[in-house]
Amino acid sequence: MKKLNEYIKELNIITTKIKTKENVKLHLIIILPLLYFMRKNNIITPEEFQMIINNENLKIKELKYYNFNEFFKVSNEIEEYLSEFIDDIIDLLPPTIDYQGVYFLLYEMIINVYKRSKFKNAYTQIINHDENNIDICIFDNGIGIPGSFKESSIDSLNDCEAIYEAINGKTTDKEKFVIHGMGLNSTAKLTTLGFEGEMLIASGKGICEITEKGAKPYLNSHEIKGTFVLLKIKNKKIKDIYEYLKFKNISKIKED
DSSP states (O other): OOOHHHHHHHHHHHHHHHHTTOOOOOOOTTHHHHHHHHHHTTSSOHHHHHHHHTOGGGTEEEOOOOOGGGTTTTHHHHHHHHHHHHHHHHTTSOTTSOHHHHHHHHHHHHHHIIIIIOOSOEEEEEEESSSSEEEEEEEEOSSHHHHHHHHTTOOSSOHHHHHHHHHTTOOOOOSOOSSOOOOHHHHHHIIIIISOOEEEEEEEEEEEEEETTEEEEEEEEEEEEEEEEEEEEEOOOOSOGGGGOSOOOOOBOOOO
8 A cells, every 4th residue: 555645746746747738547546535635735726636626537526515404405406416427427437337236336325425424525536447347436525424423422433333333224314305325235235246346435544345255344544534435346237236235234354
């Protein structure tokens, strides 16, 4: 794993290339939280930040902001917006991708951002490593999964345990909304079992890696303000996505 200063150095090179209109090739999964960190700490200017976000080669799209308190009132509007937004993202993927499966993954992740994160800025990024291996990244600068539990007076969990519990169905929902997501559990199963991939969630100082073998939560020395989700999937067709949507507890991977 690269050190933070190495990522910053690489991102500075990218910024320079974008300024001079050079082609940019990037396979940096942590660019979204890193970009926000650099902007907040004045390592790059607001203009440079926006220039990177808008670069077509990086395939980054920004989510429209909706006030959390308006969520119920404008839920139909959000549904229409999400449908168009997700279709735009899928257009960036290989045409052979399983449309229904990827649509579900994107919808569930993005609706969770709207329902729980209380974000001001949120982004998605697509990385096509090749025709068969795809990364879908989602980052928001909201209160994070641990912060959501703390706001609901569930503060007995450390950050990695909060993420693990959220994956296994623990919720902070207090109200009924028109739009409901199926949750992290079905997203994790569809990613790892359906698409034969891997999932990583980082929020606060917690990180959780999920594979077909189970979940591996652990604490990180650095804190992420918000939530970063990485879905690493294979480009394959899924016969029936619904077999992955039934709740099933994801156990922890036993340490060797």
